[in-house]
Amino acid sequence: xxxxxxxxxxxxxxxxxxxxxxxxxxxxxxxxxxxxxxxxxxxxxxxxxxxxxxxxxxxxxxxxxxxxxxxxxxxxxxxxxxxxxxxxxxxxxxxxxxxxxxxxxxxxxxxxxxxxxxxxxxxxxxxxxxxxxxxxxxxxxxxxxxxxxxxxxxxxxxxxxxxxxxxxxxxxxxxxxxxxxxxxxxxxxxxxxxxxxxxxxxxxxxxxxxxxxxxxxxxxxxxxxxxxxxxxxxxxxxxxxxxxxxxxxxxxxxxxxxxxxxxxxxxxxxxxxxxxxxxxxxxxxxxxxxxxxxxxxxxxxxxxxxxxxxxxxxxxxxxxxxxxxxxxxxxxxxxxxxxxxxxxxxxxxxxxxxxxxxxxxxxxxxxxxxxxxxxxxxxxxxxxxxxxxxxxxxxxxxxxxxx
Amino acid sequence: xxxxxxxxxxxxxxxxxxxxxxxxxxxxxxxxxxxxxxxxxxxxxxxxxxxxxxxxxxxxxxxxxxxxxxxxxxxxxxxxxxxxxxxxxxxxxxxxxxxxxxxxxxxxxxxxxxxxxxxxxxxxxxxxxxxxxxxxxxxxxxxxxxxxxxxxxxxxxxxxxxxxxxxxxxxxxxxxxxxxxxxxxxxxxxxxxxxxxxxxxxx
Numbered sequence: 310x311x312x313x314x315x316x317x318x319x320x321x322x323x324x325x326x327x328x329x330x331x332x333x334x335x336x337x338x339x340x341x342x343x344x345x346x347x348x349x350x351x352x353x354x355x356x357x358x359x360x361x362x363x364x365x366x367x368x369x370x371x372x373x374x375x376x377x378x379x380x381x382x383x384x385x386x387x388x389x390x391x392x393x394x395x396x397x398x399x400x401x402x403x404x405x406x407x408x409x410x411x412x413x414x415x416x417x418x419x420x421x422x423x424x425x426x427x428x429x430x431x432x433x434x435x436x437x438x439x440x441x442x443x444x445x446x447x448x449x450x451x452x453x454x455x456x457x458x459x460x461x462x463x464x465x466x467x468x469x470x471x472x473x474x475x476x477x478x479x480x481x482x483x484x485x486x487x488x489x490x491x492x493x494x495x496x497x498x499x500x501x502x503x504x505x506x507x508x509x510x511x512x513x514x515x516x517x518x519x520x521x522x523x524x525x526x527x528x529x530x531x532x533x534x535x536x537x538x539x540x541x542x543x544x545x546x547x548x549x550x551x552x553x554x555x556x557x558x559x560x561x562x563x564x565x566x567x568x569x570x571x572x573x574x575x576x577x578x579x580x581x582x583x584x585x586x587x588x589x590x591x592x593x594x595x596x597x598x599x600x601x602x603x604x605x606x607x608x609x610x611x612x613x614x615x616x617x618x619x620x621x622x623x624x625x626x627x628x629x630x631x632x633x634x635x636x637x638x639x640x641x642x643x644x645x646x647x648x649x650x651x652x653x654x655x656x657x658x659x660x661x662x663x664x665x666x667x668x669x670x671x672x673x674x675x676x677x678x679x680x681x682x683x684x685x686x687x688x689x690x691x692x693x694x695x696x697x698x699x700x701x702x703x704x705x706x707x708x709x710x711x712x
Numbered sequence: 713x714x715x716x717x718x719x720x721x722x723x724x725x726x727x728x729x730x731x732x733x734x735x736x737x738x739x740x741x742x743x744x745x746x747x748x749x750x751x752x753x754x755x756x757x758x759x760x761x762x763x764x765x766x767x768x769x770x771x772x773x774x775x776x777x778x779x780x781x782x783x784x785x786x787x788x789x790x791x792x793x794x795x796x797x798x799x800x801x802x803x804x805x806x807x808x809x810x811x812x813x814x815x816x817x818x819x820x821x822x823x824x825x826x827x828x829x830x831x832x833x834x835x836x837x838x839x840x841x842x843x844x845x846x847x848x849x850x851x852x853x854x855x856x857x858x859x860x861x862x863x864x865x866x867x868x869x870x871x872x873x874x875x876x877x878x879x880x881x882x883x884x885x886x887x888x889x890x891x892x893x894x895x896x897x898x899x900x901x902x903x904x905x906x907x908x909x910x911x912x913x914x915x
Contacts, residue, residue, distance in 0.1 A: 435856055492880070493855055493879035493880055494738055494855065494879065494880035494881075496856075531879060532854070533854055533855035533856035533857075533859075533879070534854055534856045534857070535776070535818070535854055538818075540817065540819055541817060541818040541819050542818065542819075542820070545819075558834065558835045559820070559834075561727065561864060561867075562820070562833075562834040562835065562860065562864070564727050565727075565860050565863050565864055565867075566860060568727075568729065568730040568733065568863065569730060569856060569859050569860055569863070571730065571732075571733060572730035572731070572732035572733055572859065572883075572884075573732075575730075575732040575733055576732055576738060576880075579737060579738070
């Protein structure tokens with residue numbers, strides 16, 4: 310921290326002032342701006358003092374990679390290039406991070422899946438790379454429309470996984486994400502996810518921090534593993550007995566290594582709570598029915614809660630901001646009075662409902678749904694209908710409206 | 713998360729859990745922890761000094777961050793560590809044997825290391841067992857490697873572990889300081905001097 314603090318007040322080559330991150334994010338004046346989610350990514354990266362961005366072009370799912378290329382041309386990113394595939398991109402990101410760079414990348418859908426081998430490697434190597442995931446369908450037949458199935462895979466990698474609801478979340482969390490993930494007791498990659506298209510392609514009002522302020526540079530000397538030590542794990546992974554020997558010590562070391570990665574996810578809790586003002590947001594937690602959601606399902610649920618309020622039905626809402634670390638204790642507390650817990654999701658398997666189900670007591674209270682996927686929207690009316698059905702109130706079928 | 717888990721000397725388990733996964737949280741600046749409970753730094757100083765003075769083989773494990781003079785702070789810390797070692801050596805009686813054993817790097821070494829002259833994060837228990845070390849302090853070891861070692865030691869030995877960490881501390885140690893400086897290490901040496909003669913040596 311001392312090394313980073315020594316930069317504060319100095320200017321970078323673009324004339325931006327390296328600023329105290331807490332002041333920049335919480336106290337500095339904000340300017341309301343009307344941007345798409347992709348443009349918001351660009352504006353956050355402009356202020357993030359990134360040394361390196363590598364990307365595989367993912368347009369049309371998100372224009373972020375191309376827009377960040379413009380940032381490089383303008384001189385805001387240290388270096389920028391395109392990989393030959395998503396796998397190559399994520400491997401190159403690792404190389405840059407091993408060398409002590411602050412790295413940014415973005416991907417989506419099948420690209421996330423193609424690069425998947427790299428993500429547990431990033432986490433195991435304690436590389437605080439930030440990856441924006443603008444989620445889209447991953448299965449055949451292909452879809453460029455939003456679907457959050459890929460998040461369920463990312464949740465098992467040892468990465469931090471956050472799920473943004475709005476473009477404002479996205480803007481703030483990109484910058485705050487570096488502050489959390491680069492803490493020496495955390496030092497893990499962050500998958501900052503959003504529901505593609507809904508967030509990336511639509512315009513929204515976003516309050517931006519001053520353009521002449523930026524984060525202090527990354528300090529690789531605070532890393533919990535040696536920076537670019539070619540003789541030791543994690544940089545040197547093969548050929549060493551560590552992975553090639555079959556004996557108890559090798560197994561036990563590897564097991565402890567894995568545990569340490571997940572311990573670091575746990576340690577991120579404290580920093581994340583401080584920067585994000587909690588891992589969840591709640592309203593009406595004394596209601597009999599509580600909706601637990603993440604991403605844009607939160608926005609649709611909020612609408613549903615308002616519609617039901619007009620009918621005199623009081624419903625609570627839990628917005629899950631971080632999936633790793635998982636806010637288990639917070640969700641248990643927020644839902645302790647609920648008779649019914651509704652979990653709407655933009656995917657076919659209901660991974661959030663499974664997580665909640667493994668978290669709360671009396672999980673027969675959980676109603677996994679409604680689910681939409683493959684790019685379908687989730688009208689608030691279907692959440693309303695789900696809640697009414699649970700409460701034994703007759704609800705009209707939305708699908709029958711055109712009949 | 714409230715927890716009843718305590719970070720205690722082992723042998724704890726075939727594969728003990730990480731303390732973080734059991735709800736142990738790291739101290740904030742100005743604090744330390746003992747067995748996972750947050751305490752003042754001074755309380756931890758006293759407890760660490762008592763552990764050194766009551767151990768049969770009190771040992772310091774300096775790591776790569778303080779073994780090489782890669783900057784002025786590292787050189788200063790190395791001198792402070794040497795001073796702490798000399799202080800412990802002078803403060804214990806003839807039945808006790810203070811040691812200073814480096815962790816020079818993190819490479820897995822096979823068929824095996826020489827446990828009399830070094831400790832390795834991938835099998836630190838070999839050095840602990842061979843030298844019958846019952847209290848040790850890690851200093852200048854990268855945090856990931858330190859946690860790896862501390863957990864393996866807790867799993868398979870009865871050694872009391874102390875971490876003098878330059879970053880956020882280690883919940884896998886039984887006692888941990890954070891934000892270590894040369895001055896902090898010298899303060900610990902002062903505590904050892906202060907308690908000399910007042911702590912019963914091991915039976």
